[in-house]
Every structure is written in structure tokens, then in C-alpha cells.
Amino acid sequence: MSVTAATGFRAAGVVAGIKASGGRDVALVVNEGPLDVAAAVFTSNRVQAAPVLWSRQAVADGRLRAVVLNSGGANACTGPDGFADTHRTAEHVASALGVGAGDVAVCSTGLIGERLPMDAVLGGIGAAAAALCVDGDAAADAIRTTDTVAKQAATTNQGWTIGGMAKGAGMLAPGLATMLCVLTTDAVVDAFTADQALRAATRVTFDRVDADGCMSTNDTVILMASGASGVSPDVPTFIDALRTVCADLAQQLIADAEGASKRVEVFVGGAASEDDAVEVARSIARNNLLKCALFGNDPNWGRVLAAIGTTRAAFEPDALDVAINGVAVCRAGAPGEDRSTVDLTGREVRIEVDLHAGTESATIWTTDLSHDYVEENSAYSS
Amino acid sequence: MSVTAATGFRAAGVVAGIKASGGRDVALVVNEGPLDVAAAVFTSNRVQAAPVLWSRQAVADGRLRAVVLNSGGANACTGPDGFADTHRTAEHVASALGVGAGDVAVCSTGLIGERLPMDAVLGGIGAAAAALCVDGDAAADAIRTTDTVAKQAATTNQGWTIGGMAKGAGMLAPGLATMLCVLTTDAVVDAFTADQALRAATRVTFDRVDADGCMSTNDTVILMASGASGVSPDVPTFIDALRTVCADLAQQLIADAEGASKRVEVFVGGAASEDDAVEVARSIARNNLLKCALFGNDPNWGRVLAAIGTTRAAFEPDALDVAINGVAVCRAGAPGEDRSTVDLTGREVRIEVDLHAGTESATIWTTDLSHDYVEENSAYSS
Numbered sequence: 001m002s003v004t005a006a007t008g009f010r011a012a013g014v015v016a017g018i019k020a021s022g023g024r025d026v027a028l029v030v031n032e033g034p035l036d037v038a039a040a041v042f043t044s045n046r047v048q049a050a051p052v053l054w055s056r057q058a059v060a061d062g063r064l065r066a067v068v069l070n071s072g073g074a075n076a077c078t079g080p081d082g083f084a085d086t087h088r089t090a091e092h093v094a095s096a097l098g099v100g101a102g103d104v105a106v107c108s109t110g111l112i113g114e115r116l117p118m119d120a121v122l123g124g125i126g127a128a129a130a131a132l133c134v135d136g137d138a139a140a141d142a143i144r145t146t147d148t149v150a151k152q153a154a155t156t157n158q159g160w161t162i163g164g165m166a167k168g169a170g171m172l173a174p175g176l177a178t179m180l181c182v183l184t185t186d187a188v189v190d191a192f193t194a195d196q197a198l199r200a201a202t203r204v205t206f207d208r209v210d211a212d213g214c215m216s217t218n219d220t221v222i223l224m225a226s227g228a229s230g231v232s233p234d235v236p237t238f239i240d241a242l243r244t245v246c247a248d249l250a251q252q253l254i255a256d257a258e259g260a261s262k263r264v265e266v267f268v269g270g271a272a273s274e275d276d277a278v279e280v281a282r283s284i285a286r287n288n289l290l291k292c293a294l295f296g297n298d299p300n301w302g303r304v305l306a307a308i309g310t311t312r313a314a315f316e317p318d319a320l321d322v323a324i325n326g327v328a329v330c331r332a333g334a335p336g337e338d339r340s341t342v343d344l345t346g347r348e349v350r351i352e353v354d355l356h357a358g359t360e361s362a363t364i365w366t367t368d369l370s371h372d373y374v375e376e377n378s379a380y381s382s
Numbered sequence: 383m384s385v386t387a388a389t390g391f392r393a394a395g396v397v398a399g400i401k402a403s404g405g406r407d408v409a410l411v412v413n414e415g416p417l418d419v420a421a422a423v424f425t426s427n428r429v430q431a432a433p434v435l436w437s438r439q440a441v442a443d444g445r446l447r448a449v450v451l452n453s454g455g456a457n458a459c460t461g462p463d464g465f466a467d468t469h470r471t472a473e474h475v476a477s478a479l480g481v482g483a484g485d486v487a488v489c490s491t492g493l494i495g496e497r498l499p500m501d502a503v504l505g506g507i508g509a510a511a512a513a514l515c516v517d518g519d520a521a522a523d524a525i526r527t528t529d530t531v532a533k534q535a536a537t538t539n540q541g542w543t544i545g546g547m548a549k550g551a552g553m554l555a556p557g558l559a560t561m562l563c564v565l566t567t568d569a570v571v572d573a574f575t576a577d578q579a580l581r582a583a584t585r586v587t588f589d590r591v592d593a594d595g596c597m598s599t600n601d602t603v604i605l606m607a608s609g610a611s612g613v614s615p616d617v618p619t620f621i622d623a624l625r626t627v628c629a630d631l632a633q634q635l636i637a638d639a640e641g642a643s644k645r646v647e648v649f650v651g652g653a654a655s656e657d658d659a660v661e662v663a664r665s666i667a668r669n670n671l672l673k674c675a676l677f678g679n680d681p682n683w684g685r686v687l688a689a690i691g692t693t694r695a696a697f698e699p700d701a702l703d704v705a706i707n708g709v710a711v712c713r714a715g716a717p718g719e720d721r722s723t724v725d726l727t728g729r730e731v732r733i734e735v736d737l738h739a740g741t742e743s744a745t746i747w748t749t750d751l752s753h754d755y756v757e758e759n760s761a762y763s764s
Contacts, residue, residue, distance in 0.1 A: 047691030047699045047715070077687050079700065079716030112684020113717050171671055171688065214671045214685070215692050288670070288751075289553055289596045289759050296760025302494020303596070305459050306553065309429030310597050317429045318461065333429070334461030335495050369670075371753050377671050378678025 002136030005154035005163030006186035008032050008226025012131035013142030016124020018072030018110075018117055024142035026124030027069040029182050030097060030132055035227030038064035039195035040105065041202050043219035049076030049112075050086040052218060055105040058090070059222070062191025065103040067182050067222050068093045068128075069143050070121060071167070073110040076217040085116055092122050096129035107180045107220050109145055109167060140165040143180055146258055146376060153248035155241050159231040160187040162241050166249040170258040170377060172211035173286075181206070181221040181249060186229035187238060197239045198223045205246035208278070211257040211367050213286040221246075254365045259373030262294050262349050269361040270354040276313035277362035280353065283307045284364075291369035294349055299342035301329040304351060314357040321354040384518025387536035387545030388568040390414050390608025394513035395524030398506020400454030400492075400499055406524035408506030409451040411564050412479060412514055417609030420446035421577035422487065423584050425601035431458035431494075432468040434600060437487040440472070441604070444573025447485040449564050449604050450475045450510075451525050452503060453549070455492040458599040467498055474504050478511035489562045489602050491527055491549060522547040525562055528758060530638055535630035537623050542569040542611040544623050548631040552640040552759060554593035555668075563588070563603040563631060568611035569620060579621045580605045587628035590660070593639040593749050595668040603628075636747045641755030644676050644731050651743040652736040658695035659744035662735065665689045666746075673751035676731055681724035683711040686733060696739040703736040 004011050009031055016026040031038075040059040042052050058064060068089060075082050086106050094101040108116070131138075140150035146169040154163035166181035189197070202221055223242070233241070255263055266284050271277035284290065287307040293300035301322045308320060322330035327342045329335070349368075367373075386393050391413055398408040413420075422441040424434050440446060450471060457464050468488050476483040490498070513520075522532035528551040536545035548563035571579070584603055605624070615623070637645055648666045653659035666672065669689040675682035683704045690702060704712035709724045711717070731750075749755075 045688060045691035046693075046697075047687045047702075074684070077684055077699075077712065077715055077717070079714065082716070112682075112688060113712065113721075115717075171685075212670050214669055214688065217684075217688050217691060287596055288594050288755075292756050292759035295756060298760065300494075302456070302459055302599075303553075305429045306427060306494060306596065306599050309427035309599060311428075315428075320429075330459065330495065332461065333459055334464070335459070335497075339495075369756060371756050373670075374674050374677060374751060374753050374756055377674035378680065 001154045002152045003029050003139055003163050003165040003182050003184050004134050004136035006161040006184045006226065008186050008228030009184045010132040010134055011136045011139040012128040012133065013138030014124050014127040014131055017120040018070055024138060025070055025072045026128050027139035027142035028066060028128040029139060030066045031224045031226050033226055035225055036063045036065050037189060037191050037194050037225040038062060038223060039191065039198045040220060040222045041198060043216055045215045045217050047217050049074050049108060049218040050078060050082040051075055051106040051108045052220060053083060054086045054090060055220060058102055058105050063103055064105050064224055065099040066093055066097055067105040067107060068125060069107040069180060071109050071143050071145050073108060073114055073116045074112045074218050075108040075116050076112040078115055082115060085118055089121055092125045096125060105222055109180055109218055112217060136165060143167040146170055148256055151249050151252035153245045155244050157233060157241055160185065160229040160233060162245045164245050164249055166253060168253045169256055170212065171214045171216040172209060172253065172257055173213050173215045183223040183245060185225045187225060188227040188230065188232040189225045189238060193235055194223055194225055197242050200239050201242040201246045205243060205250040208363060209250050209254050209365050210282055210285045211254060254367065257367045258376045259370045260367030261370050262368040263347055264294060264349040264366045264368065266351045266364045266366060268353045268355065270356045270358060271360040272314040272358035274360045274362055277360050279311050280308055280313045281362055281364035283311050284351065285366035288369055295368040295370045297344040299324045299329055299339045299344060313355065315355040319356040323352040325350055383536045384534045385411050385521055385545050385547040385564050385566050386516050386518035388543040388566045388608065390568050390610030391566045392514040392516055393518045393521040394510040394515065395520030396506050396509040396513055399502040400452055406520060407452055407454045408510050409521035409524035410448060410510040411521060412448045413606045413608050415608055417607055418445045418447050419571055419573050419576050419607040420444060420605060421573065421580040422602060422604045423580060425598055427597045427599050429599050431456050431490060431600040432460060432464040433457055433488040433490045434602060435465060436468045436472060437602060440484055440487050445485055446487050446606055447481040448475055448479055449487045449489060450507060451489040451562060453491050453525050453527050455490060455496055455498045456494045456600050457490040457498050458494040460497055464497060467500055471503055474507045478507060487604055491562055491600055494599060518547060525549040528552055528640055533631050533634035535627045537626050539615060539623055541613040542567065542615055544627045546627050546631055548635060550635045551638055552594065553596045553598040554591060554635065554639055555595050555597050565605040565627060567607045569607060570609040570612065570614040571607045571620060575617055576605055576607055579624050582621050583625040583628045587625060587632040590745060591632050591636050591747050592664055592667045593636060636749065639749045640758045641752045642749030643752050644750040645729055646676060646731040646748045646750065648733045648746045648748060650735045650737065652738045652740060653742040654696040654740035656742045656744055659742050661693050662690055662695045663744055663746035665693050666733065667748035670751055677750040677752045679726040681706045681711055681721045681726060695737065697737040701738040705734040707732055
């Protein structure tokens with residue numbers, strides 16, 4: 001159940017002294033082969049952190065030997081000096097492992113706009129390289145920022161395995177990926193298949209998580225394949241398995257989102273297109289007034305309709321149906337069942353919208369907007 | 383300084399029994415002529431309240447005799463029955479004033495998805511018609527929902543006046559207007575000029591207010607001209623004066639936005655187009671993480687850059703400058719002055735962004751995201 005669940009991988013997580021808390025803050029994941037196939041997707045934010053710019057180049061040839069990750073600093077908006085820091089980080093890992101720097105991806109997470117303490121980072125890399133083992137737990141711990149728990153997942157098929165770890169609790173509205181995620185497999189796959197599978201899997205998992213509408217500068221999902229199982233799965237089976245692991249990790253992210261007291265599933269059906277369904281579901285998921293109402297156990301469906309009305313999706317206002325936790329509170333754009341019959345006391349909330357405009361659908365997972373979210377994010381950098 | 387500041391208008395505000403609080407909840411503003419010129423702009427939300435649908439038709443011919451407004455219920459998402467309620471409301475006003483129902487605009491504000499108590503509404507209209515006077519204060523009070531103060535403004539030019547009142551404290555991100563606003567003038571203007579002036583004035587005032595990113599189903603701004611001054615101002619002068627009153631009311635709205643502890647001015651300059659400047663400023667104004675940081679007096683400029691990066695505006699990430707309350711915390715996309723030198727202890731916050739991509743600019747006014755906002759909106763309908 002970790003980033004080392006697949007054979008051919010070792011990992012480590014160490015205390016490097018970057019985080020003020022004194023917790024683990026440098027992780028290393030190494031692919032020992034025989035293959036060194038890799039694919040990655042990154043944030044679609046146009047302001048991209050130095051490690052994103054670096055890793056995008058590193059993975060361009062479909063090959064990676066290692067990923068080094070640090071928490072305690074995002075190394076974003078740090079200019080040319082910040083990029084040089086990332087380059088130096090990759091060089092240091094390459095030297096410790098005896099590989100080329102161009103085969104080392106770098107991921108960073110934490111506060112934007114501050115340089116990393118490079119002495120600590122480089123020391124941490126040395127310690128991590130010395131601590132590499134087949135237990136991935138320490139690595140998953142080392143990439144946490146405001147995450148209260150580590151997120152790991154794995155699935156095993158006929159002779160091959162996919163494992164992974166992820167982090168992300170705030171600024172969680174991935175554009176192509178989520179904060180940081182490393183996936184590993186011992187299946188024999190080529191770079192084209194790895195890339196195709198990763199895009200297919202993330203499109204309906206990480207891309208459908210939207211905790212706070214704020215897209216990060218550092219989102220990265222990396223998949224490395226070692227081929228150590230010797231098994232070549234057929235592509236649809238591989239994509240299914242990868243989607244299962246991504247969905248598992250995405251759900252762990254939303255369950256641990258900053259300050260959340262609810263896990264909210266927004267399902268939009270009856271859409272003319274999947275894009276329409278996603279746009280409507282995301283508009284609902286980002287509506288602060290609705291999110292506050294859910295925090296207060298208030299089934300205020302008028303705020304759902306107000307959010308739908310700001311989209312460009314195909315629908316008629318007097319055809320909209322909304323159900324909250326199974327109660328049809330709005331039918332044909334007008335009041336349905338009594339809103340007081342909706343039970344919102346539990347942690348799980350399901351909002352179902354029928355646009356009556358087609359047959360497509362999509363789900364976005366989000367959270368409520370709570371006092372704890374405000375508290376945590378009003379004091380994060382200080 | 384009210385909706386009756388211009389000659390030719392009378393108004394009233396009464397307790398009709400719609401609001402549970404027992405406060406004033408029905409307002410009436412009557413244009414006594416000699417002209418009955420009017421223009422209006424409405425929410426661009428595609429889910430529109432019954433009174434918006436009605437008033438859009440009523441003002442289509444450029445003429446109105448009266449506007450009736452109620453707080454205590456939005457009459458939105460109430461289906462054909464809700465529209466019939468609005469129709470009946472207009473008929474009742476028309477009968478009390480001896481005018482046609484098609485010359486009566488209706489505005490409602492409050493909870494979405496519930497029918498209005500029509501007995502109370504109709505009783506209130508009778509009482510308001512009997513209480514019409516040249517003092518607009520009671521009317522401005524009667525349209526308040528979560529507004530803590532009434533919002534009124536006026537400006538007098540050479541022989542003519544523009545006055546107005548507005549309400550709106552939450553769901554405050556107008557698409558073409560703000561929650562509810564009635565403007566009056568005794569200038570002699572024709573319907574075309576009134577419409578042109580109203581669109582020009584609201585585009586850079588109410589449309590630039592974005593407290594919580596949530597667009598209402600009921601936003602309405604109505605301008606009525608009585609011509610009672612006998613003075614025909616030139617059009618640019620009239621537009622300037624109208625913009626002054628709209629800007630004054632828009633600032634009063636943002637100052638009283640739900641739960642806000644900060645008034646935040648987001649100025650974006652150096653843009654390739656005004657649309658780019660608005661898109662960037664609005665993205666910053668809607669970023670929950672930044673809004674929480676401002677609540678915590680934390681000049682977390684990385685969140686400004688992350689918000690800019692989600693837009694389609696023309697810019698290069700390594701050319702972005704950001705100043706917060708005059709301190710250049712980010713230069714060329716990298717750290718500038720020490721963030722600890724920014725003083726955020728006051729209520730006023732000014733964020734200045736230079737995109738270095740052109741010469742256009744725009745300002746969006748917003749607020750922070752506070753515990754009080756969460757509290758107020760988690761308990762609004764209950």
C-alpha cells in the first residue's frame with residue numbers, strides 16, 4: 001500500500017531541517033529498473049514553480065530514474081536563483097545515485113515566494129540516498145505539509161502492481177494533477193502507454209477534486225514503471241488499475257482537505273456534454289455561500305441554482321432538479337420536498353443535479369467552507 | 383442624499399410582516415413626472431428571479447412609473463406561481479397609484495426558493511402607497527437584508543440632481559448590476575440616453591464589486607427620470623454624475639459586505655486590455671486562500687501570483703510585479719521587499735499588480751474571508 005508496493009522501487013523519507021516543525025521533509029523514490037519508463041502531468045497554472053519547469057524537461061524523453069520531493073517550501077516565484085536551486089538538487093541526487101541529472105524529477109511543496117535552505121536540502125538528499133529501502137511509509141510522511149495523514153494506495157493485478165503516494169490539503173483544485181503524487185508500477189509499459197494511461201486516469205480523478213478553487217503552482221503527478229514484474233498488461237486493464245489508485249489517493253486528499261467538516265460529492269447528470277457537467281459541478285463546488293451553508297447543515301438549494309445559473313452549460317432554468325442527500329428539494333426549478341427533511345448531520349453530503357439537457361454526467365468532489373479553513377489559511381505563512 | 387433627492391419623486395418604507403425580524407420590508411418609489419423615462423440592468427445569472435423576469439418586460443419600453451421592492455424573500459426559483467405573485471404585486475401597486483401594471487417594476491431580495499407571503503406583501507403595498515413622502519430614508523431601510531446600514535447617495539449639478547439607494551451584503555458579485563438599486567433623477571433625459579448612461583456607469587462601479595464571487599438571481603439596478611428640473615444636461619456630464627452616485631453606492635456595499643474585516647482594492651495595471659485587467663483582478667479577488675491570509679494580516683503574495691496564473695490574460699510569469707499597501711513584495715515574479723514590512727493592521731488593503739503587458743488597467747473591490755462570513759452564511763436560512 002505504498003510507493004514501493006511495486007517491485008523495482010526503493011524509497012526514503014528523512015528529516016533535513018527544512019520544516020520548522022522538525023518533521024520529515026525530504027523524500028526520494030528510485031526506480032531500479034530494468035525499465036526507466038516515466039510519464040507526468042503538471043499544474044495548468046501559468047505561474048509554475050521551478051521544480052515544475054525542471055521536471056517537465058526531465059520527463060520529456062519518457063524516462064526517469066528518481067524523484068526527489070521536499071516539503072517546507074514550494075520554490076515557486078523564486079526567479080532564476082530558485083531554478084538554479086532545483087537544478088542543483090537534481091544534480092546532487094544524480095551524483096548520489098550514479099545516474100544523469102536529466103533522469104531526476106524534482107517536486108517541492110510549501111510556502112510560495114521563498115528560497116529553499118539549500119544546505120538542508122542537499123544534506124537531506126545524502127541522508128535519503130543512504131536510507132533507501134522497500135518501505136514507502138517514511139517517504140509518504142515526508143511530503144506532508146498541512147496534511148494530517150499520509151496518503152498511500154496500491155492495487156495488484158495478475159503479476160503486476162501499481163502503488164503510489166500523494167499529498168495535498170490546501171490550494172487544492174488541480175488543473176491537470178494534484179499537489180504532489182508519485183505512482184510506481186512494475187508492469188512492462190512503454191512511455192507512450194504510460195503517458196496515455198496517466199492522462200486518462202488523472203482526468204477523472206485528481207482533476208475532479210476541487211476543495212477550495214485555488215490552483216497550485218506546483219501540482220505534479222509522476223508515474224514511473226520499472227518493468228520488474230516482466231508482465232505486459234493490456235492497455236485498458238492498465239488504465240483501469242491506474243485510475244483505481246488515482247481515485248483512491250484523490251479521495252484521501254479530499255477527506256483530509258484543510259478545515260473540512262464535510263466530504264461533498266456533486267453529481268451532475270442529464271448534461272448535453274461531459275464538459276457541461278464538469279462546468280456546472282465545479283461552479284456548485286466553488287460557491288462559497290453554499291459551502292458555508294453545508295458547514296451549517298443548511299440544505300440551501302437556492303445557492304445551488306444560483307451557482308448553476310452562472311455557467312454556460314445547456315439547460316433551461318425551469319427544468320432543473322436538485323436532490324440533497326436523496327431529498328428532491330427542487331423540481332423543475334421550483335420548490336420540491338420540504339428542505340427541513342434533509343439530514344445533513346453526517347460527514348458525507350451528496351448533491352445531485354439533473355440538467356435535463358442530455359445524457360452526459362460528471363462528479364466533482366469538494367468540501368464545506370468552515371471556521372477551521374479560515375483559521376488555518378489566515379495563519380499559514382506566519 | 384436619498385432616492386428622493388431629485389424632484390418629482392416620492393417614496394415610502396413600511397413594515398409589512400414579511401421579515402421575521404419585524405423590520406421594514408416593503409419599499410415603494412414613485413416617479414411623479416412629468417417624464418416617466420426609465421432604464422434598468424439586471425443580473426446576468428441565467429437563473430433569474432420572477433421579479434427580474436417581470437421588470438425586464440416592464441422597462442422594455444423605456445418607461446416606469448414606480449418600483450416596489452421587498453426584503454424577506456427573493457421570489458427566485460418559485461416557478462409559475464412565483465411569477466404570478468410578482469404580477470399580482472405589480473397590479474396591486476398600479477391600482478393603488480392609478481397607473482398601468484406594465485409601468486411598475488418589482489424587486490425582491492432574501493432567501494431563494496420560497497414563496498412570498500402575499501397577504502403581507504399586498505397589505506404592505508397599501509400602507510406604503512398611503513405613506514409616500516419626499517423623505518427616502520424609510521425606503522432605503524426597508525430593502526435591507528443582512529445589510530447593517532442603509533446605503534444612499536446623491537449628487538447635484540447645475541439645476542438637476544441624481545439620487546439613489548442600494549442594498550446588498552452577500553451573494554455580492556454582480557453580473558450587470560448589484561443586488562438592488564434604485565436611482566432617480568430630475569434631469570430631462572430620453573430613454574436611449576438613460577439606458578446608455580446606466581450601462582456606462584454600472585460597468586465600472588457595481589460590475590467591479592466582487593465580495594464573494596457569488597452572483598445573485600435578483601440583481602437589479604433601475605434608473606427613473608422625472609424631468610422635473612426642466613434641465614437637459616449634456617450626455618457626458620450626465621454619465622459622469624451617474625457614475626459618481628453608482629460608485630458611491632458600490633463602495634457603501636463593499637464596506638458593509640457580510641463578515642468583512644477588510645476593504646480590499648485590487649488594482650491591475652500594465653494589461654494588454656481592460657478585459658485582461660478585469661479578469662486578473664477578479665481572479666485575485668476571488669482567491670479564498672488570499673482572502674483568508676488578508677483576514678489574518680498575512681501579506682502572502684504567492685497566493686496573488688497563483689491566482690494570476692489561472693487566467694488567460696497576456697503576461698509573462700517572470701515579469702509580474704506585486705505591491706501590497708505600497709510595499710513591492712514581488713518584483714519580476716520573484717521576492718522583492720521583505721513581506722514582514724507590509725502593514726495590514728488597518729481596514730484598507732490595496733493590492734497593485736503590474737502585468738507589464740500593456741497600458742490598460744482596472745480595479746475590483748473585494749473583502750477578506752473571515753470567521754464572521756462563515757458564521758453568517760452557515761446560518762442564513764435557518
